[in-house]
Amino acid sequence: MIEVKNLVKKYGTHLAVDHLDFQLEPGRIYGFLGPNGAGKSTTMNIMTGYLGATEGAVVIDGHDILREPEEAKKHIGYLPELPPLYMDMTVLEYLEFAAELKEIPKKEREASVQKVMDITKLNDVQFRLIKNLSKGYRQRVGLAQAILGFPDIIILDEPTVGLDPKQIIEIRELIRELAKEHTVILSSHILAEVREVCDYIMIISRGKLVASDTPENLEHLMAGQNSLEIETKAEPERVRKILRSISGVDKIELERTEEATTYARIETGTAVSGENQDIREAIFLAFAEAGCPLLMLKASKASLEEVFMELTQGEEATADAGDL
Numbered sequence: 001m002i003e004v005k006n007l008v009k010k011y012g013t014h015l016a017v018d019h020l021d022f023q024l025e026p027g028r029i030y031g032f033l034g035p036n037g038a039g040k041s042t043t044m045n046i047m048t049g050y051l052g053a054t055e056g057a058v059v060i061d062g063h064d065i066l067r068e069p070e071e072a073k074k075h076i077g078y079l080p081e082l083p084p085l086y087m088d089m090t091v092l093e094y095l096e097f098a099a100e101l102k103e104i105p106k107k108e109r110e111a112s113v114q115k116v117m118d119i120t121k122l123n124d125v126q127f128r129l130i131k132n133l134s135k136g137y138r139q140r141v142g143l144a145q146a147i148l149g150f151p152d153i154i155i156l157d158e159p160t161v162g163l164d165p166k167q168i169i170e171i172r173e174l175i176r177e178l179a180k181e182h183t184v185i186l187s188s189h190i191l192a193e194v195r196e197v198c199d200y201i202m203i204i205s206r207g208k209l210v211a212s213d214t215p216e217n218l219e220h221l222m223a224g225q226n227s228l229e230i231e232t233k234a235e236p237e238r239v240r241k242i243l244r245s246i247s248g249v250d251k252i253e254l255e256r257t258e259e260a261t262t263y264a265r266i267e268t269g270t271a272v273s274g275e276n277q278d279i280r281e282a283i284f285l286a287f288a289e290a291g292c293p294l295l296m297l298k299a300s301k302a303s304l305e306e307v308f309m310e311l312t313q314g315e316e317a318t319a320d321a322g323d324l
């Protein structure tokens with residue numbers, strides 16, 4: 001279990017992490033999602049003990065990362081944004097060295113290194129110098145180092161950045177596999193990636209946690225803003241009158257089109273159950289009864305993209321302004 005308590009990080013006057021407070025339960029895949037500069041890497045660097053916080057604390061399985069760094073770090077495997085690889089070592093030498101640093105007992109080292117090379121499919125390149133590997137293979141070496149010793153918690157900063165589509169699929173499969181026995185936290189600025197792999201999404205914007213939930217619940221978050229679109233030949237005033245007679249219709253926007261039809265965008269209310277009401281049937285029947293055929297009737301549901309855009313609005317323009 002990871003507890004992040006009231007975490008603050010300032011770079012000079014720039015507030016990169018702004019009072020983050022959350023807890024992560026074992027056995028899940030968490031995704032830190034946010035635009036560039038949102039504070040994801042800074043948060044991960046603090047959680048893994050690579051960077052000190054200005055305020056607040058991170059507790060890993062009961063150990064404070066600053067007060068008991070050695071104990072806390074035993075529970076974490078970390079793939080930073082730029083993995084610190086030794087370019088003049090072979091893959092095998094590097095992983096053996098990493099196993100030593102992680103204090104994996106000598107008699108277990110060989111088997112441990114072999115196991116992570118099997119998992120990350122590095123066997124074929126184990127005698128190659130790291131400097132001669134492609135970006136994708138280097139990323140795998142970084143990942144192999146992170147999972148070496150199989151710590152409870154695996155933290156991956158942008159694990160698929162710079163990889164080709166085939167490598168991305170492989171790394172995602174690997175992450176899912178790891179999550180069967182570990183807690184995995186990964187960061188990404190790509191929504192599709194987080195949605196694809198994570199069962200819990202934490203949206204970070206300007207150093208703040210602006211939402212944290214399952215992908216499905218985040219989509220529901222915007223349910224109140226679900227809307228319907230219709231098009232009919234009736235005059236706008238007639239359309240408004242018919243719509244007003246239907247319960248569940250909240251807001252109506254009307255537009256007369258060039259084809260002499262009326263286009264209406266309708267926002268629907270939320271029922272007592274909290275669920276968004278589906279009033280498509282009622283709309284269809286009301287227009288049929290009034291003798292106004294509908295040319296189009298369509299429900300438009302808020303997508304996760306819209307939730308993300310809404311929550312991180314303006315971020316790109318302002319996130320890095322403090323650094324100028």
Ligand SMILES: Nc1ncnc2c1ncn2[C@@H]1O[C@H](COP(=O)(O)OP(=O)(O)OP(=O)(O)O)[C@@H](O)[C@H]1O
Nearest residue numbers: 011016035036037038039040041042043319320323
């Ligand atoms: N060493 C530093 N000194 C000053 N400012 C920094 C430093 N490191 C990061 N920042 C700033 O802190 C903010 C958060 O950066 P961070 O790298 O944590 O964001 P991120 O969400 O990981 O973004 P990216 O996806 O681009 O890596 C940014 O505005 C960044 O410019």
